[in-house]
Amino acid sequence: MICPDQARAAHPARDIDIILPDASPPSAARMLADLFRTTNEILGAPVYRVSVHRLAAQPCADPRRWTRRTVILLGDIRTRWSVTDPLRPLLRVLLAQAPRRVLVGGAVFLLSDAGLARGCALAIHPNFRAAAAEEGLEALPDAPLSGVAGPVASAVSGFAAVPLMLDLIAEDHGQVTANALRAYLGLPAPEAQSRSRLSLGLLQRARGDRLIDRSLALMQEHIEEPLRIGDLARMLGVSTRKLQRQFLELTGEGPLSVYRALRIERARQLLEQTNLPLVEIIAATGFGTHSNLARWVRKEHGVSPHALRQRAMSGRAA
Structure with missing residues:
Protein backbone atom coordinates (compact mmCIF):
# COMPACT_ATOMS: atom_id res chain seq x y z
CA MET A 1 0.00 0.00 0.00
CA ILE A 2 1.21 3.52 -0.76
CA CYS A 3 2.29 5.62 2.20
CA PRO A 4 -0.66 7.93 3.09
CA ASP A 5 1.53 11.05 3.22
CA GLN A 6 2.96 10.26 -0.22
CA ALA A 7 -0.49 9.60 -1.64
CA ARG A 8 -1.81 12.91 -0.31
CA ALA A 9 1.12 14.79 -1.78
CA ALA A 10 0.91 13.06 -5.15
CA HIS A 11 -2.88 13.05 -5.45
CA PRO A 12 -4.77 16.01 -3.95
CA ALA A 13 -8.29 15.11 -2.90
CA ARG A 14 -11.02 15.32 -5.53
CA ASP A 15 -14.67 15.98 -4.74
CA ILE A 16 -17.23 13.54 -6.12
CA ASP A 17 -20.87 14.68 -5.91
CA ILE A 18 -23.37 11.87 -6.50
CA ILE A 19 -26.75 13.57 -6.91
CA LEU A 20 -29.98 11.59 -6.73
CA PRO A 21 -33.58 12.27 -7.77
CA ASP A 22 -35.93 13.14 -4.91
CA ALA A 23 -37.60 9.71 -5.01
CA SER A 24 -34.35 7.69 -4.84
CA PRO A 25 -33.06 6.40 -1.49
CA PRO A 26 -29.43 7.17 -0.53
CA SER A 27 -28.66 3.46 -0.92
CA ALA A 28 -29.04 3.86 -4.72
CA ALA A 29 -25.61 5.49 -4.77
CA ARG A 30 -23.85 2.87 -2.66
CA MET A 31 -22.23 0.94 -5.49
CA LEU A 32 -20.64 3.96 -7.19
CA ALA A 33 -19.67 5.57 -3.89
CA ASP A 34 -17.95 2.35 -2.82
CA LEU A 35 -15.76 2.44 -5.94
CA PHE A 36 -14.25 5.74 -4.88
CA ARG A 37 -14.04 4.85 -1.19
CA THR A 38 -12.30 1.58 -2.03
CA THR A 39 -9.82 3.56 -4.14
CA ASN A 40 -9.04 5.55 -1.00
CA GLU A 41 -8.33 2.27 0.79
CA ILE A 42 -6.07 0.99 -1.99
CA LEU A 43 -4.10 4.23 -2.17
CA GLY A 44 -4.04 4.59 1.62
CA ALA A 45 -5.24 8.18 1.55
CA PRO A 46 -8.54 10.07 1.15
CA VAL A 47 -7.93 11.01 -2.48
CA TYR A 48 -11.70 11.16 -3.07
CA ARG A 49 -14.26 12.99 -0.96
CA VAL A 50 -17.63 11.46 -1.83
CA SER A 51 -20.92 13.13 -1.01
CA VAL A 52 -24.38 11.77 -1.81
CA HIS A 53 -27.32 14.15 -1.79
CA ARG A 54 -30.30 15.44 -3.73
CA LEU A 55 -30.18 18.48 -5.95
CA ALA A 56 -32.56 20.44 -3.73
CA ALA A 57 -30.31 19.76 -0.73
CA GLN A 58 -27.40 21.48 -2.46
CA PRO A 59 -28.67 25.00 -3.18
CA CYS A 60 -25.22 26.55 -3.78
CA ALA A 61 -25.24 28.12 -7.23
CA ASP A 62 -21.81 29.73 -6.90
CA PRO A 63 -19.91 28.61 -10.03
CA ARG A 64 -16.68 28.50 -8.03
CA ARG A 65 -18.00 25.54 -6.06
CA TRP A 66 -18.38 23.35 -9.16
CA THR A 67 -15.29 24.14 -11.20
CA ARG A 68 -13.21 21.32 -9.65
CA ARG A 69 -15.87 18.74 -8.87
CA THR A 70 -17.01 15.56 -10.58
CA VAL A 71 -20.80 15.54 -10.73
CA ILE A 72 -22.64 12.25 -11.17
CA LEU A 73 -26.38 12.66 -11.74
CA LEU A 74 -27.62 9.18 -10.93
CA GLY A 75 -31.04 8.49 -12.44
CA ASP A 76 -32.76 5.13 -12.72
CA ILE A 77 -33.95 3.16 -15.77
CA ARG A 78 -37.68 3.57 -15.19
CA THR A 79 -38.29 7.24 -14.57
CA ARG A 80 -37.42 10.37 -16.48
CA TRP A 81 -35.63 12.81 -14.20
CA SER A 82 -36.93 16.36 -14.48
CA VAL A 83 -36.40 19.39 -12.26
CA THR A 84 -38.71 22.22 -11.30
CA ASP A 85 -38.08 25.80 -12.38
CA PRO A 86 -36.49 26.93 -9.08
CA LEU A 87 -33.72 24.33 -9.45
CA ARG A 88 -32.91 24.93 -13.10
CA PRO A 89 -30.43 27.77 -12.49
CA LEU A 90 -28.44 25.52 -10.15
CA LEU A 91 -28.64 22.64 -12.63
CA ARG A 92 -27.32 24.87 -15.43
CA VAL A 93 -24.45 26.06 -13.27
CA LEU A 94 -23.23 22.62 -12.25
CA LEU A 95 -23.66 21.14 -15.74
CA ALA A 96 -21.84 24.09 -17.29
CA GLN A 97 -19.06 24.46 -14.71
CA ALA A 98 -18.19 20.97 -13.45
CA PRO A 99 -15.22 19.71 -15.50
CA ARG A 100 -16.52 16.12 -15.35
CA ARG A 101 -20.22 15.36 -15.64
CA VAL A 102 -21.77 11.90 -15.72
CA LEU A 103 -25.45 11.38 -16.57
CA VAL A 104 -26.97 8.00 -15.73
CA GLY A 105 -30.32 6.53 -16.80
CA GLY A 106 -33.17 9.06 -16.73
CA ALA A 107 -30.72 11.86 -15.86
CA VAL A 108 -30.04 12.39 -19.58
CA PHE A 109 -33.19 14.52 -19.70
CA LEU A 110 -31.58 17.04 -17.33
CA LEU A 111 -29.51 18.29 -20.24
CA SER A 112 -32.63 19.39 -22.08
CA ASP A 113 -34.11 20.86 -18.85
CA ALA A 114 -30.95 22.93 -18.49
CA GLY A 115 -30.96 23.95 -22.15
CA LEU A 116 -27.55 22.34 -22.73
CA ALA A 117 -28.49 19.36 -24.91
CA ARG A 118 -27.22 20.79 -28.18
CA GLY A 119 -24.11 19.02 -29.46
CA CYS A 120 -24.09 16.32 -26.76
CA ALA A 121 -24.37 12.66 -27.75
CA LEU A 122 -25.53 10.31 -24.99
CA ALA A 123 -25.90 6.68 -24.02
CA ILE A 124 -29.69 6.38 -23.70
CA HIS A 125 -31.56 3.46 -22.17
CA PRO A 126 -34.12 1.81 -24.51
CA ASN A 127 -36.88 2.87 -22.10
CA PHE A 128 -36.14 6.52 -22.89
CA ARG A 129 -35.09 6.53 -26.53
CA ALA A 130 -38.45 7.55 -28.00
CA ALA A 131 -38.95 10.39 -25.51
CA ALA A 132 -35.32 11.48 -25.86
CA ALA A 133 -35.63 11.65 -29.65
CA GLU A 134 -38.74 13.83 -29.33
CA GLU A 135 -36.79 16.25 -27.16
CA GLY A 136 -33.88 16.39 -29.58
CA LEU A 137 -31.45 14.42 -27.42
CA GLU A 138 -28.85 12.75 -29.63
CA ALA A 139 -27.90 9.11 -29.00
CA LEU A 140 -24.33 7.90 -29.31
CA PRO A 141 -23.74 5.85 -32.50
CA ASP A 142 -24.40 2.10 -32.25
CA ALA A 143 -26.28 2.46 -28.94
CA PRO A 144 -23.44 1.68 -26.47
CA LEU A 145 -24.15 1.09 -22.77
CA SER A 146 -21.87 3.98 -21.84
CA GLY A 147 -19.71 6.52 -23.55
CA VAL A 148 -18.04 9.92 -23.51
CA ALA A 149 -18.74 12.77 -25.89
CA GLY A 150 -16.79 15.92 -25.12
CA PRO A 151 -17.11 16.89 -21.45
CA VAL A 152 -20.21 14.74 -20.84
CA ALA A 153 -20.08 11.05 -19.97
CA SER A 154 -23.24 8.98 -19.88
CA ALA A 155 -24.43 5.48 -19.09
CA VAL A 156 -27.76 3.72 -19.51
CA SER A 157 -27.78 2.51 -15.86
CA GLY A 158 -25.79 2.51 -12.64
CA PHE A 159 -24.24 -0.84 -13.54
CA ALA A 160 -23.21 0.47 -16.96
CA ALA A 161 -21.64 3.51 -15.27
CA VAL A 162 -19.03 1.40 -13.45
CA PRO A 163 -16.59 1.32 -16.43
CA LEU A 164 -16.88 5.11 -16.67
CA MET A 165 -15.93 5.42 -13.00
CA LEU A 166 -12.96 3.14 -13.53
CA ASP A 167 -11.88 5.31 -16.47
CA LEU A 168 -12.05 8.40 -14.25
CA ILE A 169 -9.97 6.68 -11.59
CA ALA A 170 -7.44 5.58 -14.22
CA GLU A 171 -7.30 9.16 -15.49
CA ASP A 172 -6.61 10.46 -11.98
CA HIS A 173 -4.32 7.76 -10.58
CA GLY A 174 -3.16 5.61 -13.46
CA GLN A 175 -4.28 2.37 -15.05
CA VAL A 176 -2.40 0.28 -12.48
CA THR A 177 -4.62 1.65 -9.70
CA ALA A 178 -7.76 1.12 -11.77
CA ASN A 179 -6.71 -2.45 -12.55
CA ALA A 180 -5.97 -3.12 -8.86
CA LEU A 181 -9.40 -1.80 -7.94
CA ARG A 182 -11.03 -3.93 -10.62
CA ALA A 183 -9.28 -7.06 -9.33
CA TYR A 184 -10.02 -6.24 -5.68
CA LEU A 185 -13.74 -5.89 -6.42
CA GLY A 186 -13.82 -9.03 -8.57
CA LEU A 187 -14.70 -7.19 -11.77
CA PRO A 188 -13.72 -8.82 -15.08
CA ALA A 189 -10.85 -7.32 -17.02
CA PRO A 190 -11.94 -5.40 -20.14
CA GLU A 191 -11.49 -7.10 -23.46
CA ALA A 192 -8.36 -5.94 -25.22
CA GLN A 193 -9.20 -3.72 -28.14
CA SER A 194 -7.72 -4.78 -31.43
Missing part, protein backbone atom coordinates in the same frame (compact mmCIF):
# COMPACT_ATOMS: atom_id res chain seq x y z
CA ARG A 195 -5.37 -2.04 -32.59
CA SER A 196 -3.11 -1.71 -35.58
CA ARG A 197 0.61 -1.14 -35.22
CA LEU A 198 0.22 2.30 -36.79
CA SER A 199 -2.47 3.41 -34.34
CA LEU A 200 -0.49 2.13 -31.35
CA GLY A 201 2.55 4.06 -32.54
CA LEU A 202 0.50 7.24 -32.97
CA LEU A 203 -1.05 6.80 -29.54
CA GLN A 204 2.38 6.36 -28.00
CA ARG A 205 3.56 9.52 -29.78
CA ALA A 206 0.53 11.34 -28.36
CA ARG A 207 1.36 10.01 -24.87
CA GLY A 208 -1.96 8.28 -24.53
CA ASP A 209 -4.05 11.41 -25.09
CA ARG A 210 -7.69 10.48 -24.57
CA LEU A 211 -9.06 12.38 -27.58
CA ILE A 212 -6.45 10.87 -29.89
CA ASP A 213 -7.18 7.41 -28.45
CA ARG A 214 -10.93 7.72 -29.06
CA SER A 215 -10.35 9.24 -32.52
CA LEU A 216 -8.14 6.36 -33.63
CA ALA A 217 -10.63 3.82 -32.32
CA LEU A 218 -13.47 5.43 -34.28
CA MET A 219 -11.35 5.63 -37.41
CA GLN A 220 -10.60 1.91 -37.19
CA GLU A 221 -14.27 1.12 -36.63
CA HIS A 222 -15.16 3.04 -39.81
CA ILE A 223 -12.53 1.87 -42.28
CA GLU A 224 -14.99 0.53 -44.85
CA GLU A 225 -17.10 3.69 -44.92
CA PRO A 226 -14.75 6.49 -43.87
CA LEU A 227 -16.24 9.34 -41.89
CA ARG A 228 -15.78 12.94 -42.84
CA ILE A 229 -13.52 14.71 -40.35
CA GLY A 230 -16.40 17.02 -39.39
CA ASP A 231 -18.60 14.00 -38.60
CA LEU A 232 -15.78 12.39 -36.63
CA ALA A 233 -15.38 15.55 -34.56
CA ARG A 234 -19.13 15.68 -33.91
CA MET A 235 -19.15 12.08 -32.68
CA LEU A 236 -16.30 12.95 -30.34
CA GLY A 237 -18.07 16.03 -29.04
CA VAL A 238 -15.39 18.53 -30.14
CA SER A 239 -15.01 21.09 -32.90
CA THR A 240 -13.27 20.16 -36.14
CA ARG A 241 -10.68 22.83 -35.42
CA LYS A 242 -9.86 21.39 -32.00
CA LEU A 243 -9.56 17.87 -33.42
CA GLN A 244 -7.18 19.04 -36.15
CA ARG A 245 -5.12 21.07 -33.70
CA GLN A 246 -4.86 18.17 -31.23
CA PHE A 247 -3.62 15.80 -33.93
CA LEU A 248 -1.07 18.26 -35.29
CA GLU A 249 0.27 19.15 -31.84
CA LEU A 250 0.50 15.59 -30.51
CA THR A 251 1.22 13.43 -33.57
CA GLY A 252 2.63 15.90 -36.08
CA GLU A 253 -0.03 14.89 -38.62
CA GLY A 254 -3.57 15.97 -39.39
CA PRO A 255 -6.53 13.64 -38.73
CA LEU A 256 -7.25 13.24 -42.46
CA SER A 257 -3.75 12.00 -43.26
CA VAL A 258 -3.81 9.70 -40.20
CA TYR A 259 -7.17 8.29 -41.27
CA ARG A 260 -5.88 7.66 -44.79
CA ALA A 261 -2.73 6.00 -43.42
CA LEU A 262 -4.86 3.63 -41.34
CA ARG A 263 -6.83 2.66 -44.44
CA ILE A 264 -3.63 2.11 -46.44
CA GLU A 265 -2.32 -0.04 -43.61
CA ARG A 266 -5.50 -2.13 -43.69
CA ALA A 267 -5.26 -2.47 -47.47
CA ARG A 268 -1.68 -3.70 -47.19
CA GLN A 269 -2.68 -6.27 -44.56
CA LEU A 270 -5.45 -7.59 -46.80
CA LEU A 271 -3.19 -7.67 -49.84
CA GLU A 272 -0.38 -9.50 -48.08
CA GLN A 273 -2.33 -11.79 -45.75
CA THR A 274 -5.49 -12.76 -47.65
CA ASN A 275 -6.63 -13.93 -51.07
CA LEU A 276 -9.47 -11.42 -51.26
CA PRO A 277 -10.11 -10.07 -54.75
CA LEU A 278 -8.91 -6.52 -55.26
CA VAL A 279 -12.46 -5.26 -55.68
CA GLU A 280 -13.32 -6.49 -52.17
CA ILE A 281 -10.21 -4.89 -50.70
CA ILE A 282 -11.17 -1.60 -52.33
CA ALA A 283 -14.61 -1.84 -50.69
CA ALA A 284 -13.17 -2.92 -47.32
CA THR A 285 -10.88 0.09 -47.13
CA GLY A 286 -13.19 2.76 -48.50
CA PHE A 287 -11.01 3.81 -51.43
CA GLY A 288 -13.86 3.51 -53.92
CA THR A 289 -11.90 2.82 -57.10
CA HIS A 290 -8.90 0.80 -58.19
CA SER A 291 -7.07 3.93 -59.32
CA ASN A 292 -7.58 5.63 -55.97
CA LEU A 293 -6.30 2.63 -54.01
CA ALA A 294 -3.37 2.17 -56.39
CA ARG A 295 -2.39 5.82 -56.12
CA TRP A 296 -2.16 5.80 -52.33
CA VAL A 297 -0.55 2.35 -52.06
CA ARG A 298 2.09 3.38 -54.60
CA LYS A 299 2.69 6.64 -52.76
CA GLU A 300 3.14 4.82 -49.43
CA HIS A 301 4.95 1.67 -50.56
CA GLY A 302 6.40 2.54 -53.95
CA VAL A 303 4.66 -0.30 -55.80
CA SER A 304 1.19 -1.17 -57.09
CA PRO A 305 -1.28 -3.24 -55.03
CA HIS A 306 -0.68 -6.18 -57.37
CA ALA A 307 3.10 -5.95 -56.93
CA LEU A 308 2.69 -5.69 -53.15
CA ARG A 309 0.69 -8.92 -53.14
CA GLN A 310 3.14 -10.68 -55.45
CA ARG A 311 6.04 -9.64 -53.26
CA ALA A 312 4.29 -11.07 -50.19
CA MET A 313 3.52 -14.34 -51.99
CA SER A 314 7.16 -14.73 -52.96
CA GLY A 315 8.31 -14.17 -49.39
CA ARG A 316 9.84 -10.77 -50.01
CA ALA A 317 7.32 -8.62 -48.11
CA ALA A 318 8.93 -5.80 -46.19
Whole structure:
Protein backbone atom coordinates (compact mmCIF):
# COMPACT_ATOMS: atom_id res chain seq x y z
CA MET A 1 0.00 0.00 0.00
CA ILE A 2 1.21 3.52 -0.76
CA CYS A 3 2.29 5.62 2.20
CA PRO A 4 -0.66 7.93 3.09
CA ASP A 5 1.53 11.05 3.22
CA GLN A 6 2.96 10.26 -0.22
CA ALA A 7 -0.49 9.60 -1.64
CA ARG A 8 -1.81 12.91 -0.31
CA ALA A 9 1.12 14.79 -1.78
CA ALA A 10 0.91 13.06 -5.15
CA HIS A 11 -2.88 13.05 -5.45
CA PRO A 12 -4.77 16.01 -3.95
CA ALA A 13 -8.29 15.11 -2.90
CA ARG A 14 -11.02 15.32 -5.53
CA ASP A 15 -14.67 15.98 -4.74
CA ILE A 16 -17.23 13.54 -6.12
CA ASP A 17 -20.87 14.68 -5.91
CA ILE A 18 -23.37 11.87 -6.50
CA ILE A 19 -26.75 13.57 -6.91
CA LEU A 20 -29.98 11.59 -6.73
CA PRO A 21 -33.58 12.27 -7.77
CA ASP A 22 -35.93 13.14 -4.91
CA ALA A 23 -37.60 9.71 -5.01
CA SER A 24 -34.35 7.69 -4.84
CA PRO A 25 -33.06 6.40 -1.49
CA PRO A 26 -29.43 7.17 -0.53
CA SER A 27 -28.66 3.46 -0.92
CA ALA A 28 -29.04 3.86 -4.72
CA ALA A 29 -25.61 5.49 -4.77
CA ARG A 30 -23.85 2.87 -2.66
CA MET A 31 -22.23 0.94 -5.49
CA LEU A 32 -20.64 3.96 -7.19
CA ALA A 33 -19.67 5.57 -3.89
CA ASP A 34 -17.95 2.35 -2.82
CA LEU A 35 -15.76 2.44 -5.94
CA PHE A 36 -14.25 5.74 -4.88
CA ARG A 37 -14.04 4.85 -1.19
CA THR A 38 -12.30 1.58 -2.03
CA THR A 39 -9.82 3.56 -4.14
CA ASN A 40 -9.04 5.55 -1.00
CA GLU A 41 -8.33 2.27 0.79
CA ILE A 42 -6.07 0.99 -1.99
CA LEU A 43 -4.10 4.23 -2.17
CA GLY A 44 -4.04 4.59 1.62
CA ALA A 45 -5.24 8.18 1.55
CA PRO A 46 -8.54 10.07 1.15
CA VAL A 47 -7.93 11.01 -2.48
CA TYR A 48 -11.70 11.16 -3.07
CA ARG A 49 -14.26 12.99 -0.96
CA VAL A 50 -17.63 11.46 -1.83
CA SER A 51 -20.92 13.13 -1.01
CA VAL A 52 -24.38 11.77 -1.81
CA HIS A 53 -27.32 14.15 -1.79
CA ARG A 54 -30.30 15.44 -3.73
CA LEU A 55 -30.18 18.48 -5.95
CA ALA A 56 -32.56 20.44 -3.73
CA ALA A 57 -30.31 19.76 -0.73
CA GLN A 58 -27.40 21.48 -2.46
CA PRO A 59 -28.67 25.00 -3.18
CA CYS A 60 -25.22 26.55 -3.78
CA ALA A 61 -25.24 28.12 -7.23
CA ASP A 62 -21.81 29.73 -6.90
CA PRO A 63 -19.91 28.61 -10.03
CA ARG A 64 -16.68 28.50 -8.03
CA ARG A 65 -18.00 25.54 -6.06
CA TRP A 66 -18.38 23.35 -9.16
CA THR A 67 -15.29 24.14 -11.20
CA ARG A 68 -13.21 21.32 -9.65
CA ARG A 69 -15.87 18.74 -8.87
CA THR A 70 -17.01 15.56 -10.58
CA VAL A 71 -20.80 15.54 -10.73
CA ILE A 72 -22.64 12.25 -11.17
CA LEU A 73 -26.38 12.66 -11.74
CA LEU A 74 -27.62 9.18 -10.93
CA GLY A 75 -31.04 8.49 -12.44
CA ASP A 76 -32.76 5.13 -12.72
CA ILE A 77 -33.95 3.16 -15.77
CA ARG A 78 -37.68 3.57 -15.19
CA THR A 79 -38.29 7.24 -14.57
CA ARG A 80 -37.42 10.37 -16.48
CA TRP A 81 -35.63 12.81 -14.20
CA SER A 82 -36.93 16.36 -14.48
CA VAL A 83 -36.40 19.39 -12.26
CA THR A 84 -38.71 22.22 -11.30
CA ASP A 85 -38.08 25.80 -12.38
CA PRO A 86 -36.49 26.93 -9.08
CA LEU A 87 -33.72 24.33 -9.45
CA ARG A 88 -32.91 24.93 -13.10
CA PRO A 89 -30.43 27.77 -12.49
CA LEU A 90 -28.44 25.52 -10.15
CA LEU A 91 -28.64 22.64 -12.63
CA ARG A 92 -27.32 24.87 -15.43
CA VAL A 93 -24.45 26.06 -13.27
CA LEU A 94 -23.23 22.62 -12.25
CA LEU A 95 -23.66 21.14 -15.74
CA ALA A 96 -21.84 24.09 -17.29
CA GLN A 97 -19.06 24.46 -14.71
CA ALA A 98 -18.19 20.97 -13.45
CA PRO A 99 -15.22 19.71 -15.50
CA ARG A 100 -16.52 16.12 -15.35
CA ARG A 101 -20.22 15.36 -15.64
CA VAL A 102 -21.77 11.90 -15.72
CA LEU A 103 -25.45 11.38 -16.57
CA VAL A 104 -26.97 8.00 -15.73
CA GLY A 105 -30.32 6.53 -16.80
CA GLY A 106 -33.17 9.06 -16.73
CA ALA A 107 -30.72 11.86 -15.86
CA VAL A 108 -30.04 12.39 -19.58
CA PHE A 109 -33.19 14.52 -19.70
CA LEU A 110 -31.58 17.04 -17.33
CA LEU A 111 -29.51 18.29 -20.24
CA SER A 112 -32.63 19.39 -22.08
CA ASP A 113 -34.11 20.86 -18.85
CA ALA A 114 -30.95 22.93 -18.49
CA GLY A 115 -30.96 23.95 -22.15
CA LEU A 116 -27.55 22.34 -22.73
CA ALA A 117 -28.49 19.36 -24.91
CA ARG A 118 -27.22 20.79 -28.18
CA GLY A 119 -24.11 19.02 -29.46
CA CYS A 120 -24.09 16.32 -26.76
CA ALA A 121 -24.37 12.66 -27.75
CA LEU A 122 -25.53 10.31 -24.99
CA ALA A 123 -25.90 6.68 -24.02
CA ILE A 124 -29.69 6.38 -23.70
CA HIS A 125 -31.56 3.46 -22.17
CA PRO A 126 -34.12 1.81 -24.51
CA ASN A 127 -36.88 2.87 -22.10
CA PHE A 128 -36.14 6.52 -22.89
CA ARG A 129 -35.09 6.53 -26.53
CA ALA A 130 -38.45 7.55 -28.00
CA ALA A 131 -38.95 10.39 -25.51
CA ALA A 132 -35.32 11.48 -25.86
CA ALA A 133 -35.63 11.65 -29.65
CA GLU A 134 -38.74 13.83 -29.33
CA GLU A 135 -36.79 16.25 -27.16
CA GLY A 136 -33.88 16.39 -29.58
CA LEU A 137 -31.45 14.42 -27.42
CA GLU A 138 -28.85 12.75 -29.63
CA ALA A 139 -27.90 9.11 -29.00
CA LEU A 140 -24.33 7.90 -29.31
CA PRO A 141 -23.74 5.85 -32.50
CA ASP A 142 -24.40 2.10 -32.25
CA ALA A 143 -26.28 2.46 -28.94
CA PRO A 144 -23.44 1.68 -26.47
CA LEU A 145 -24.15 1.09 -22.77
CA SER A 146 -21.87 3.98 -21.84
CA GLY A 147 -19.71 6.52 -23.55
CA VAL A 148 -18.04 9.92 -23.51
CA ALA A 149 -18.74 12.77 -25.89
CA GLY A 150 -16.79 15.92 -25.12
CA PRO A 151 -17.11 16.89 -21.45
CA VAL A 152 -20.21 14.74 -20.84
CA ALA A 153 -20.08 11.05 -19.97
CA SER A 154 -23.24 8.98 -19.88
CA ALA A 155 -24.43 5.48 -19.09
CA VAL A 156 -27.76 3.72 -19.51
CA SER A 157 -27.78 2.51 -15.86
CA GLY A 158 -25.79 2.51 -12.64
CA PHE A 159 -24.24 -0.84 -13.54
CA ALA A 160 -23.21 0.47 -16.96
CA ALA A 161 -21.64 3.51 -15.27
CA VAL A 162 -19.03 1.40 -13.45
CA PRO A 163 -16.59 1.32 -16.43
CA LEU A 164 -16.88 5.11 -16.67
CA MET A 165 -15.93 5.42 -13.00
CA LEU A 166 -12.96 3.14 -13.53
CA ASP A 167 -11.88 5.31 -16.47
CA LEU A 168 -12.05 8.40 -14.25
CA ILE A 169 -9.97 6.68 -11.59
CA ALA A 170 -7.44 5.58 -14.22
CA GLU A 171 -7.30 9.16 -15.49
CA ASP A 172 -6.61 10.46 -11.98
CA HIS A 173 -4.32 7.76 -10.58
CA GLY A 174 -3.16 5.61 -13.46
CA GLN A 175 -4.28 2.37 -15.05
CA VAL A 176 -2.40 0.28 -12.48
CA THR A 177 -4.62 1.65 -9.70
CA ALA A 178 -7.76 1.12 -11.77
CA ASN A 179 -6.71 -2.45 -12.55
CA ALA A 180 -5.97 -3.12 -8.86
CA LEU A 181 -9.40 -1.80 -7.94
CA ARG A 182 -11.03 -3.93 -10.62
CA ALA A 183 -9.28 -7.06 -9.33
CA TYR A 184 -10.02 -6.24 -5.68
CA LEU A 185 -13.74 -5.89 -6.42
CA GLY A 186 -13.82 -9.03 -8.57
CA LEU A 187 -14.70 -7.19 -11.77
CA PRO A 188 -13.72 -8.82 -15.08
CA ALA A 189 -10.85 -7.32 -17.02
CA PRO A 190 -11.94 -5.40 -20.14
CA GLU A 191 -11.49 -7.10 -23.46
CA ALA A 192 -8.36 -5.94 -25.22
CA GLN A 193 -9.20 -3.72 -28.14
CA SER A 194 -7.72 -4.78 -31.43
CA ARG A 195 -5.37 -2.04 -32.59
CA SER A 196 -3.11 -1.71 -35.58
CA ARG A 197 0.61 -1.14 -35.22
CA LEU A 198 0.22 2.30 -36.79
CA SER A 199 -2.47 3.41 -34.34
CA LEU A 200 -0.49 2.13 -31.35
CA GLY A 201 2.55 4.06 -32.54
CA LEU A 202 0.50 7.24 -32.97
CA LEU A 203 -1.05 6.80 -29.54
CA GLN A 204 2.38 6.36 -28.00
CA ARG A 205 3.56 9.52 -29.78
CA ALA A 206 0.53 11.34 -28.36
CA ARG A 207 1.36 10.01 -24.87
CA GLY A 208 -1.96 8.28 -24.53
CA ASP A 209 -4.05 11.41 -25.09
CA ARG A 210 -7.69 10.48 -24.57
CA LEU A 211 -9.06 12.38 -27.58
CA ILE A 212 -6.45 10.87 -29.89
CA ASP A 213 -7.18 7.41 -28.45
CA ARG A 214 -10.93 7.72 -29.06
CA SER A 215 -10.35 9.24 -32.52
CA LEU A 216 -8.14 6.36 -33.63
CA ALA A 217 -10.63 3.82 -32.32
CA LEU A 218 -13.47 5.43 -34.28
CA MET A 219 -11.35 5.63 -37.41
CA GLN A 220 -10.60 1.91 -37.19
CA GLU A 221 -14.27 1.12 -36.63
CA HIS A 222 -15.16 3.04 -39.81
CA ILE A 223 -12.53 1.87 -42.28
CA GLU A 224 -14.99 0.53 -44.85
CA GLU A 225 -17.10 3.69 -44.92
CA PRO A 226 -14.75 6.49 -43.87
CA LEU A 227 -16.24 9.34 -41.89
CA ARG A 228 -15.78 12.94 -42.84
CA ILE A 229 -13.52 14.71 -40.35
CA GLY A 230 -16.40 17.02 -39.39
CA ASP A 231 -18.60 14.00 -38.60
CA LEU A 232 -15.78 12.39 -36.63
CA ALA A 233 -15.38 15.55 -34.56
CA ARG A 234 -19.13 15.68 -33.91
CA MET A 235 -19.15 12.08 -32.68
CA LEU A 236 -16.30 12.95 -30.34
CA GLY A 237 -18.07 16.03 -29.04
CA VAL A 238 -15.39 18.53 -30.14
CA SER A 239 -15.01 21.09 -32.90
CA THR A 240 -13.27 20.16 -36.14
CA ARG A 241 -10.68 22.83 -35.42
CA LYS A 242 -9.86 21.39 -32.00
CA LEU A 243 -9.56 17.87 -33.42
CA GLN A 244 -7.18 19.04 -36.15
CA ARG A 245 -5.12 21.07 -33.70
CA GLN A 246 -4.86 18.17 -31.23
CA PHE A 247 -3.62 15.80 -33.93
CA LEU A 248 -1.07 18.26 -35.29
CA GLU A 249 0.27 19.15 -31.84
CA LEU A 250 0.50 15.59 -30.51
CA THR A 251 1.22 13.43 -33.57
CA GLY A 252 2.63 15.90 -36.08
CA GLU A 253 -0.03 14.89 -38.62
CA GLY A 254 -3.57 15.97 -39.39
CA PRO A 255 -6.53 13.64 -38.73
CA LEU A 256 -7.25 13.24 -42.46
CA SER A 257 -3.75 12.00 -43.26
CA VAL A 258 -3.81 9.70 -40.20
CA TYR A 259 -7.17 8.29 -41.27
CA ARG A 260 -5.88 7.66 -44.79
CA ALA A 261 -2.73 6.00 -43.42
CA LEU A 262 -4.86 3.63 -41.34
CA ARG A 263 -6.83 2.66 -44.44
CA ILE A 264 -3.63 2.11 -46.44
CA GLU A 265 -2.32 -0.04 -43.61
CA ARG A 266 -5.50 -2.13 -43.69
CA ALA A 267 -5.26 -2.47 -47.47
CA ARG A 268 -1.68 -3.70 -47.19
CA GLN A 269 -2.68 -6.27 -44.56
CA LEU A 270 -5.45 -7.59 -46.80
CA LEU A 271 -3.19 -7.67 -49.84
CA GLU A 272 -0.38 -9.50 -48.08
CA GLN A 273 -2.33 -11.79 -45.75
CA THR A 274 -5.49 -12.76 -47.65
CA ASN A 275 -6.63 -13.93 -51.07
CA LEU A 276 -9.47 -11.42 -51.26
CA PRO A 277 -10.11 -10.07 -54.75
CA LEU A 278 -8.91 -6.52 -55.26
CA VAL A 279 -12.46 -5.26 -55.68
CA GLU A 280 -13.32 -6.49 -52.17
CA ILE A 281 -10.21 -4.89 -50.70
CA ILE A 282 -11.17 -1.60 -52.33
CA ALA A 283 -14.61 -1.84 -50.69
CA ALA A 284 -13.17 -2.92 -47.32
CA THR A 285 -10.88 0.09 -47.13
CA GLY A 286 -13.19 2.76 -48.50
CA PHE A 287 -11.01 3.81 -51.43
CA GLY A 288 -13.86 3.51 -53.92
CA THR A 289 -11.90 2.82 -57.10
CA HIS A 290 -8.90 0.80 -58.19
CA SER A 291 -7.07 3.93 -59.32
CA ASN A 292 -7.58 5.63 -55.97
CA LEU A 293 -6.30 2.63 -54.01
CA ALA A 294 -3.37 2.17 -56.39
CA ARG A 295 -2.39 5.82 -56.12
CA TRP A 296 -2.16 5.80 -52.33
CA VAL A 297 -0.55 2.35 -52.06
CA ARG A 298 2.09 3.38 -54.60
CA LYS A 299 2.69 6.64 -52.76
CA GLU A 300 3.14 4.82 -49.43
CA HIS A 301 4.95 1.67 -50.56
CA GLY A 302 6.40 2.54 -53.95
CA VAL A 303 4.66 -0.30 -55.80
CA SER A 304 1.19 -1.17 -57.09
CA PRO A 305 -1.28 -3.24 -55.03
CA HIS A 306 -0.68 -6.18 -57.37
CA ALA A 307 3.10 -5.95 -56.93
CA LEU A 308 2.69 -5.69 -53.15
CA ARG A 309 0.69 -8.92 -53.14
CA GLN A 310 3.14 -10.68 -55.45
CA ARG A 311 6.04 -9.64 -53.26
CA ALA A 312 4.29 -11.07 -50.19
CA MET A 313 3.52 -14.34 -51.99
CA SER A 314 7.16 -14.73 -52.96
CA GLY A 315 8.31 -14.17 -49.39
CA ARG A 316 9.84 -10.77 -50.01
CA ALA A 317 7.32 -8.62 -48.11
CA ALA A 318 8.93 -5.80 -46.19
